[in-house]
Amino acid sequence: MATVHQWTGLETRALRLALRLSVRAFAEHLGVAVATVSKWESKRAATEPRPDTQAILDTALARADASAQLRFETILSGVAGTAPNVCRVVGTGPRAWEYESWAEDLDRVVIALSQQNFAFADSLLSRWLARYDARELDEKGLYLFARSTALLGDLKRDQGCVLGPLSAQHSYAAAHAVFTQLGIPRRVAQLDLSLAVVAEMSGKLEIAARQYETLAADDRLSPRDRARARLWVGTALSxxxxxxxATRVMQAATRDFEDLTEPDDWSVAQQKLALARRGAGDLTQALHFIGIARSSGTTDSPMQRVRLDTAYGHILLSDPATRDDGLLVLDQAIRTAARYGLVHQLRSIEGIKATRESRIGPRRR
Incomplete structure (x- = not known):
């Protein structure tokens, strides 16, 4: 519940809008003159109601229903970016209906991230993470807060912001601490897995491989997550x-995905196998595996389209006979990555092209 330390015309106008009342109806609701409300609204923060009217406004806010109170907070949070006279009563935390709304928004975040709709996902997460101090939350609220923080880590990771104070690593570590406090081992292990991904993305390949290998046998994780950890061992090794x-480890993970009936993960494993065989110089097998991945993989996600095109272009680039085709595929991947803000993938593709040009010279036009 919100409370106001000192009412000004700014807060009174926000309350009127939150109650969805006209100036005249709001004046009648409070028992004051219409001219008084008009004065508050015209002078905004430059005027303060009399002490007795302050108490009337306190009562009107306290008696407002939950939806109106949320509208009041939302309206004020958008005024100059702050609401200096408004705070939430310490210890109250979210109201019952807010838990449900928060959980629903997190489901929407998962969908938005799968579509690389980063701006929308960020707005949903900010809505809740900026609203509460973790110290005022009960266990249910802390769980939602930690899950929100972990999803913020996924967002930062997919945007390529891996290290630093506003990075995936920072968010994952914060969520890890809360889930540890709550005593939820499965969530803690999942964040261990996410932190291993950060280590891999930041170039700490041996460390990442060891972390993945440990997690591949960790009973806190689901069978699917253990299989993914095994696949990522192979990725780091490759x-x-x-x-x-790496190939042997990935093949074992591929069999796990078959047994678990996880077709999307199975397709991703084919893609990883293709890159491992390319690295080994076996282009025939590389083309075989990438062909399977391209024909069986889901391409609804821009991220997965970019990954598939990057892997395919990289393999084509390795053969002089298909080099130009490879560059065309990589150019397509660059356009998609740029459109959706996939910074890490852009860096990877540029690295592939730079390595190619350092070996054989720039592309002829």
């Missing part, structure tokens, strides 16, 4: 040049 070992 990036580090250990393509033969």
């Amino acid at each position: 990036k580090n040049g250990r393509h033969g070992y």
Whole structure:
């Protein structure tokens, strides 16, 4: 519930709008003159109602229903970016109906992230993370707060913001601490997995491979997450040049996905296998696996389209006979990545092209 330390014309106007009343109806609601309300609204923060009217406004806000109170807070939060006279009563936390709205918004965030709609996902997360101090939340609120923070980490990771104070690593570590406090081992292990991904993305391949290997046998994780950890062991090993070992690990993960009936993960595994065989110089097998991935993979997600095109272009680029085709595919991946703000993928593609040009010279036009 919100409370106002000192009412000004700014807060009175916000309350009127939140109650969805006209100036005249609001004046009648409070028992004051219409001219008084008009004065408040014209002078905004430059005027303060009399002490007895302050008490009337306190009562009107307290008696407002939950929807009106939320509208009041929302209106004021958008005025000059702050609401200096308004605070939430410490210890009250979210109201019962807000828990449900928060959980529904997090489901919407998951969908938005799968579509790389980062702006919408960020707005939904900010709506809740900026509203509450974790210290005022009960266990249910803390769970939603930690889940929101973990999803913020996913957003930052997909945007390529891996390290630093506003990064995926920072968000994952914060969520990890809250889930540890709540004693939810499965969520803690999932964040261990996310932090291993951050290590891999930041170039710490040996560390990431060891973390993945440990998590692949961790009973806190679901069978699917353990299989994904096993696949990512192979990814880190392949990036580090250990393509033969990586292939064997990835093939084991692929069989796990078959047993679990996880077709999307199985397709991603084919893509990873293709890159491992490319690294080993086996272009025939690389083309075989990437062909399976392209024919079976889901392309609804821009991220997955970029990953598939990047892998396919990288393989084509490795053969002089298909080099120009590879560059065309990579150019397409660049356009998609740029459109959706996939910074990490853009860096990866530019790195592939730069390596190619350093070996054989720039592309002829």
